Amino acid sequence: MSEIYFDNAATTRVSDEAARSALDVMTSFYGNPSSAHAKGLEAEHILKKARVQVISGLGYTTKDGNLLFTSCGTEASNMVFFGAYEVLGKRKNNIVISDSEHPSVENCARELERNGVEIRRIPTKGGKLDLDFAEKAIDAKTMLISCMLVNNETGAVYDIKALDAIRKRNANDAYLHTDAVQGFCKLPYSLSALGTDLISVSGHKIHAPKGVGGLFIKKGVRLPSRMFGGGQEAGLRSGTENLAGIAAFGKAVDEYMNEKSERLNTLKNLNTELRKNLSEICPYVLINSQEDFAPHILSISVPGIRSEIMLRFLSEKGIYVSAGSACSSKSADNRVLSNFGLSDKTADSTLRISFSKYNTKEETLILAKAINEGNSSLIHTV
Numbered sequence: 001m002s003e004i005y006f007d008n009a010a011t012t013r014v015s016d017e018a019a020r021s022a023l024d025v026m027t028s029f030y031g032n033p034s035s036a037h038a039k040g041l042e043a044e045h046i047l048k049k050a051r052v053q054v055i056s057g058l059g060y061t062t063k064d065g066n067l068l069f070t071s072c073g074t075e076a077s078n079m080v081f082f083g084a085y086e087v088l089g090k091r092k093n094n095i096v097i098s099d100s101e102h103p104s105v106e107n108c109a110r111e112l113e114r115n116g117v118e119i120r121r122i123p124t125k126g127g128k129l130d131l132d133f134a135e136k137a138i139d140a141k142t143m144l145i146s147c148m149l150v151n152n153e154t155g156a157v158y159d160i161k162a163l164d165a166i167r168k169r170n171a172n173d174a175y176l177h178t179d180a181v182q183g184f185c186k187l188p189y190s191l192s193a194l195g196t197d198l199i200s201v202s203g204h205k206i207h208a209p210k211g212v213g214g215l216f217i218k219k220g221v222r223l224p225s226r227m228f229g230g231g232q233e234a235g236l237r238s239g240t241e242n243l244a245g246i247a248a249f250g251k252a253v254d255e256y257m258n259e260k261s262e263r264l265n266t267l268k269n270l271n272t273e274l275r276k277n278l279s280e281i282c283p284y285v286l287i288n289s290q291e292d293f294a295p296h297i298l299s300i301s302v303p304g305i306r307s308e309i310m311l312r313f314l315s316e317k318g319i320y321v322s323a324g325s326a327c328s329s330k331s332a333d334n335r336v337l338s339n340f341g342l343s344d345k346t347a348d349s350t351l352r353i354s355f356s357k358y359n360t361k362e363e364t365l366i367l368a369k370a371i372n373e374g375n376s377s378l379i380h381t382v
C-alpha cells in the first residue's frame with residue numbers, strides 16, 4: 001500500500017541531506033566538540049557551523065545573540081519560563097500568554113501559576129490576538145510575554161510585532177518570547193523582524209531528526225543555567241551536544257534557505273489545491289483555516305463524523321492526518337479549537353492536514369476522494 005503523509009505539523013520526514021549530515025557525524029566526525037585534539041576541533045567546527053546556519057535562518061547574525069541547542073522545542077520554552085521567573089519573579093507577578101498555546105508553553109504557565117504567578121491569557125478568537133485585551137494585560141508587573149507564532153492546530157499566525165509594541169509601551173523590561181516551532185521555515189519573512197528576545201525552534205518540524213531544538217537568546221537577555229555540568233552551550237545547558245542531530249538541523253535550515261521561495265510556493269499550492277478539491281468533491285466539509293494562515297496547516301471539519309473515526313478510516317487507506325494537534329490527540333482537549341471559536345461538535349469532527357515539500361497535488365485529490373468515501377460509509381455520531 002502506498003502511503004500519503006499529511007501530518008507534517010506533528011513531525012516531518014528527515015531530508016536526505018540532513019540524514020547524510022547526521023550519518024557523517026556519527027561515523028566520521030564523531031569527536032567530542034569539547035576535546036582539544038584535532039578530532040575534537042573538527043567536531044567543534046561542525047557545531048559552530050550549525051549554530052550559524054540556524055541563527056542565519058532566523059534572520060540574525062552571531063552578533064545579535066546566541067542560539068542554544070536543546071533537545072526539542074519543549075525544552076527551549078521550559079528554559080524561557082523558569083528562567084524568566086528566576087530572573088524577574090521577585091519583582092514582578094504576572095505572565096501574559098495567548099489562550100491557544102501548545103502544551104509545552106501552557107503547562108509551564110500552569111506550573112508557575114501553582115507557584116503564585118498570575119497568568120493572563122489573550123483571547124485568540126478567529127485566529128487573531130485580542131490586542132485590546134493585551135494592552136490591558138501587559139503592565140509594569142509583567143515578567144514574560146509568550147505567544148506562539150503559528151498555531152499548531154489551525155495555522156493561525158499571531159501578530160507578535162504588535163505585542164512587542166505593547167511591551168515597549170507598558171512593560172519595557174519584560175521578556176518577549178515566541179514559540180516558533182510551527183512558524184520557523186514556514187513564513188516568507190524573517191523572524192528577526194518580530195522584535196522578540198527569545199525564540200523556540202525545533203528540528204523535527206523542518207526535516208531534521210527528532211531530539212534537537214534550539215533557543216535563540218538576543219544579546220543582553222539574561223537567562224540562568226538550567227543544567228549544571230561541563231559548561232557546554234555557553235554554560236546554560238551542560239552535557240555533551242547531540243552533534244549528529246545538530247549538524248542535521250543546521251543542514252535542514254540551510255536547505256530551506258536555499259529553496260525558500262520554491263518551498264513556500266509548494267506549500268501554498270498544496271493548500272490551495274486541497275481547498276479546491278474539497279469544495280468540489282465534498283462541499284459539506286467546513287474549512288476552519290483562513291487563506292492568510294500559515295501555508296502548511298489546513299484545519300477542516302467533516303460534520304457528523306468524529307475525527308478519530310475518520311482518522312482511522314484514512315489510516316487504513318495509508319493516508320495519515322491528525323485529529324487536532326498530535327500532542328493533544330490522546331486527550332479530549334478542545335481548548336484551542338474552542339478558543340478559536342468552534343463549537344464542541346465541530347471541534348470533535350476536526351482534522352488537521354499538514355503539508356511538506358514531499359507532498360503532491362495528486363495526493364490532495366486522493367485525500368478529498370477518501371474523505372468523501374468516508375463520509376458516505378461511516379456512521380455519523382456527532
Ligand code: PLP
Nearest residue numbers: 072073074102104152181182202
Ligand atoms: N510548540 C508547538 C507550536 C508545536 O507544534 C510543538 C510540537 O508539536 C511544540 C512546541 C513542541 O516541540 P517539540 O516536539 O520539539 O518539543
